[in-house]
Amino acid sequence: MRALFFAAIACGLLSSWLVDQQWLAAGLLLIWLLRVIRLRDRQCLMVTIGCVLSLAIWLNWQNHRFASIVQQPSQVVTSHLAVQPDAITVRGGQYQLIATSPMGKVLVRGQLKSATEKQYLTQFTHRTIWHVQGEVAAIAPPTNPGQFNAPRYYRSQGIARQVTVTAVQRIEIAPQRGWLVLLDRLHQWRQQFFLACQRLPPTLSRYATSLLVGIRPTDFQTTMGAVQQLGLLHWFSLSGMHVILLVKFLQWVLLRLHLSQQAIDIWLLGLLPAYLVLGGGADSLRRAVVTAALPIIWQLLTHQSSGALGGWSLALIMGIAHNPLVLSQLGGQLSYGLALLLILMPGLPPWRLAIWIQVISLPVLLVATAQWHLWSLAVNLVVAPIFSWVLLPVTVVGASIGFGSTNVTSVCEWVLVNFQNGLEWVSHWPGLLIIGQPSTLWAWTLSLLSLWLLRTPRRRYYWGLLLAYACFSLSLRFPLHGAVQFIDVGQGDSILIRQPFNRQVSLIDTGGQLHFSRPRWQAEQVQPRSRAETITVNYLHRLGITHLDTVYLSHKDVDHIGD
Structure with missing residues (x-):
């Protein structure tokens, strides 16, 4: 199993280099391969080299395929799309689909024409075939650093293009044949469960769909802001803990059946x-399912038990290939990362494990959110047992027997x-600290120092890691050079001016959107946040800026100062 572990780490560095274009990962991959050579283990070297070469060919082909697809000019097409019922999202007067077409897997967007059409789409429980006409184009990239990267996100799902629907000719129930019958039935059950949960009280409904089938409602971002701020989002993502609890429950039931x-x-x-x-097939859930299934397969084939590290390594290699x-x-x-931490450090007291989880995950969280809450460690320690012994059981009970009992629903x-x-x-x-977003070099440096501290927990390395964080924060908050940066907020303007060392930070205009009256059925369930909140504030936090000295408002037009 040692050979698989070294191969998995090499494959991870290879993907960061070839796919994410992080050249530092190429240097780390070379160092890692030299480390494998120095082991003088022929099997380990052969497995590592074989996995790296095979994955390099696969990743280069994937890069070339997606690049060629993205470079294709937009065109108007008439096509048919296969859509699972749980791949339909309706917000306000718009809908979005994830569909399979003759062009491959595509993102589909369209406008709703009436309240009847909106109600019709939200009640689908079977796979459908859509015959549509629309424009096919590449998915638009983000226009500001730190903004949601739609092309990258959808590429992770195998999607490179989107279809903007201009006309829906007809929608029909897809015929069921072959092995697709079982797959369709699972998607059907998932959508039926989601629709049934809409009849539950709002909080119970939100927890049931998030924790049991991996569907986050449209109001998750606004109603669960505290979860994200306190670093608890991983509890609401279907992953290892859910699979472990499911496996233990199934084993208990099957044993009782003798x-x-x-x-x-x-x-x-x-x-x-x-x-x-x-559960929706997220990467974290796929990793947990593969890690749980591989030891069982190995046991059935060889009648020998396999270590958790081997399962994790194979899951990583398969996850990167997928x-x-x-x-x-x-x-x-x-x-x-956290699954590997649990494997390499078994038997740690919960408080020490929670500390190491915070240390290892902090660089990753800063890249994603640019912030960290001082209370996240304590809250995670308290929430861990509550989640396993209270929240998840309460959610399961409320979502299973709560439909027939008002008293049970109310208690849950x-x-x-x-x-x-x-x-x-x-x-x-x-305690909410806006630290800023590390650059690629800083992120790798902080992550490697954290891993080195995990391997050699000595006092001087603790101080070294703290010093690295202090240097990163100071370099971000007090840049040597000033800058004039234009923030893309749509039609209007928003310009950030910073003097050297951030002695004076000024913002010219905020941008804004014109709002027109719409029919009631087109109103969104959750009031959309302004672009200043979703774009400008995130942009400032990425730079470690928490205070503006001056805001200039050029004139009173909504597209300049509406936000």
Whole structure:
């Protein structure tokens, strides 16, 4: 299993180099390969070189394919799209689909024409075939640093183009044949569960869809802000803990049915892929399912137990082959990184494990959010047992028998609302630090120092890591040179002016959007946030800026000062 581990780390560095264009990863890959050579282990060297060469060919082909697709000019097409019911999202007067077409997997956007059409789309429970006409083009990249990178996100799902629908000719139920019948049924059950949860109280509904089938409602970002601020988002992403609890529960049930261990293993191998589909197939869930299934397969084939490290290594190699960007995304980084930490440091007291989780994940969180809450460590320690023993069981009970019992639903809702209120209360305590977003070099430096500290926990290395964070923060907050930066906020203007060392930080205009009256059915369930909040503030936080000395408003037009 040591050979697989060295091969997995090499593959991770290779993907960061070839896919994410991080040249520092190329140097680290060379160092890692020299380390493998110095082991003088022929099997380890052969496995590592074989995996690296095979994956390099695959990743280069993937890069070339996506680059050629993106460079194709936009064109008007008439096509048919296969759409699963749980791949339809409706917001306000617009809809979005993830569909399979003759062009491959595509993102589909369109405008709703009436309230009846909106109601019609939200009630689909079967796979459908859409015959549409629209414009096919590459997915637009972000226009500001730190903004949501749609092309990268959708590429991780195998999507390179989007279809903007101009006319829907007809929609029909897809015929069911072959092995697709089972897959369609799983997607159907997932969508039916989501629709059923809409009849539950709001908090219970939100927890049930997020924790049980991996669907986050449209109001998740606004109603669960405390979860993200306190660093608890990983608890609400289907991953290892959910799979472990599911496997233990299934083993308990199957043992009570007096099945043999071999029969139990076969049942688990059949149910784990089904749960992967029901849970939405996220990278973190895929990693957990593969890690849980591989030891079972190895046991059935060889009658020998395999270590968790071997399962993790194979899961990483398979995860990169399936999604070359898995280690470029926050979910994949935290899922694989924290799972490896649990494997390499078993038996640690919960408080020490929580500290190491914070130390290892902090550089990753700063790249993604540019902030960290001082109370996140304490809150994670408290939430860990509550989540396993209270929140998840309450959610399961409320989403299973709550439909037929108002009293059960009310009790479950009361528990979850009070927990949510507690998180909101703690999130308003002083302690939210806007640190800034590290550059690629700083992110690698802080991550490697954290890993070195984990390997050699000595006092001088603690101080070295703190000094590195202090240098990074000072270099970001007090730049040697001034800058004039234009923030893309749409039609209007927003210009940031910074003097050297940030002695004076000024903003000219804020941008803004004109709002026109719309029919009530087109109103969104959640009031959209302004671009100043979603774009400008994030842009400033990425630079470590928390205070503006001056804001200049050029004139009173909405597109200049509306936000």
